[in-house]
Amino acid sequence: MLQLVFHYRCFLTAVIHNKGKKEEFAATGSSSSIDKLPSYFIFAGLVFVPLTQPYLHEYGEEWYNTSPRRLCECALRELPKQAGEQLIVLSQVLMDDINAGYERLAELQVKKVNGIEIDNLKHLCQLVENCSRELED
Numbered sequence: 001m002l003q004l005v006f007h008y009r010c011f012l013t014a015v016i017h018n019k020g021k022k023e024e025f026a027a028t029g030s031s032s033s034i035d036k037l038p039s040y041f042i043f044a045g046l047v048f049v050p051l052t053q054p055y056l057h058e059y060g061e062e063w064y065n066t067s068p069r070r071l072c073e074c075a076l077r078e079l080p081k082q083a084g085e086q087l088i089v090l091s092q093v094l095m096d097d098i099n100a101g102y103e104r105l106a107e108l109q110v111k112k113v114n115g116i117e118i119d120n121l122k123h124l125c126q127l128v129e130n131c132s133r134e135l136e137d
Contacts, residue, residue: 041125045094046102048110050121051075051087068107086120 041048049055056075059067074087088110095103111117113127 039121040091041121041128042094043128045096045099046090046105047092047094048121048124049089049091051089051109055089055091071107071109074109082119084120088118088121088124 039050051071051074053075056063056067056072064072071089078087080086090105090108090110092106093099093103110124113124114131116127118124118127
């Protein structure tokens, strides 16, 4: 069960009840994103989001110096090659048995799924949801 609570200035707290455990995490929104719903995809506790300027601004007024350098460089230097293209980031991992060992992964750019380059968040969702083969060693 997922319970969302909106706070003043668009602060969001999500409470996830999973196997009898209560887990909380917080996300914030900025005034530049207040009129748009945030885009995200959660699969097996892995949280994927598009890399946007409001996302980087969540690191504060000095976001250029405080955000992860590799993401900042990607956002400023990698221009979209086609309309609708987005840089996708694994922003965090919501800990669970299914993703044990991956909880330290965060703020990483996702370029491919099963060898296929992703175009945007919607494309990532389609690739993951349509995956039918087992992981190969």
